[in-house]
Amino acid sequence: MFKKLLASLVLLCMCIAPSFALASAADPSASSELDLVRNAVTNFYESINNKDSELYLQSIANPEEPANQYNAVNLSNEDLIINFDIIDIEKVNDSKYTVNVAKTQNGVEYPLTPYDVILQDGQWRFDPSNIVFYDKKDLYADHINENVNVVSENENYAVSKTETNPIDYNEAFASVNTLSVFTTLGSLSYNFGNMSTDIYFSGTITVKTTPTNANNPSDDFVAVEVYNVASSGGAYLTGKTASATGSATTTFSGYYGYYKVSAYLYNYGGAGTFTINY
Known part of the structure; x- marks a missing residue:
């Protein structure tokens, strides 16, 4: 009787185990991609806070561009302290996510901002290139909503986002x-x-x-x-x-x-x- 019971338990485990294996193989894979996207954003802001040029170039999209190379070398000249929270992450397609980030920069609160994280050369990278902040305290604040596509705003800034770069500079x-x-x-x-x-x-x-x-x-x-x-x-x-x-x-x-x-x-x-x- 004991042998039959043991055999039944072994058979049951063999039947259940593949199901767990399949589930654990699927979920971690999706979770892993989200983690990589989240890490790209986290590394970008940490590179600025810590003046880490190498991490900056590892996390930003198009690191070979002269502007990004220049920024990496001159991080130590920027007196920035950025606190941020990733509010949500939305998959756009197989090579792009939209990550909504809430942040304060040197104590100033910015609106919730829909940054892109894109897949380049097999690596997820943070792409701030199509985001522009408009200071509401300047002379032209009354014209912001008339002239730009505002996607988010608070009392300090309005945020504009272009889906593609307006000019192909090449x-x-x-x-x-x-x-x-x-x-x-x-x-x-x-x-x-x-x-x-x-x-x-x-x-x-x-x-x-x-x-x-x-x-x-x-x-x-x-x-x-x-x-x-x-x-x-x-x-x-x-x-x-x-x-x-x-x-x-x-x-x-x-x-x-x-x-x-x-x-x-x-x-x-x-x-x-x-x-x-x-």
């Missing part, structure tokens, strides 16, 4: 006679009222404005504007204000790609210069 390079019209990694200065050449924004750009002869400095301000280069002359994108009474530095962050910059005294005019560091 084609842009091929279409011009000289590469000098595109500038990367350096510093350029202009007089007020002029438009800059096309400049590659690698995530963050600073503009130093120096009014030298404001017509009414106590009742004026400097407008610092960024333009998209997609259309002739540049389509207005966003802007901020700076002091008309002395030098000031304005920062734009969350921008990747080629843009133009201009600065001028807004109400009463006057002379001055602006310097773009990128």
Whole structure:
């Protein structure tokens, strides 16, 4: 009787075991992919917080691009502390997930942001290149919803997302006679009222404005504007204000790609210069 019972138990285990094996083979596989996607986001933010250039390039999409190479080398120059939470993850297709991230950067809360994580060369990588943040405190806050596709917002920022890059810059390079019209990694200065050449924004750009002869400095301000280069002359994108009474530095962050910059005294005019560091 005991032998029959033992044999029955062994047979039952043999029948059940394959089912468990199949279930455990399926679930970990899906769980593993989600873990890899989650790790790509986590590693990206940890690389910035820890100034880890190697981890940055391991986690970001298109690490070979000059802008990402530059950012990796200059992480130590960025005074950033980012706290973040992954709220949810949605699979778009076999090579892309959308990951909604809530974050604070240096204590400032950002809206829930739908970043992409994409599969490149067999590795899941974080891709922030199609996300742009618009500061609601700048001069042009009233025009944000009129001019951009806002996917999320709070009292501090509005978030825009493009599904594809608006310009194929490889084609842009091929279409011009000289590469000098595109500038990367350096510093350029202009007089007020002029438009800059096309400049590659690698995530963050600073503009130093120096009014030298404001017509009414106590009742004026400097407008610092960024333009998209997609259309002739540049389509207005966003802007901020700076002091008309002395030098000031304005920062734009969350921008990747080629843009133009201009600065001028807004109400009463006057002379001055602006310097773009990128």
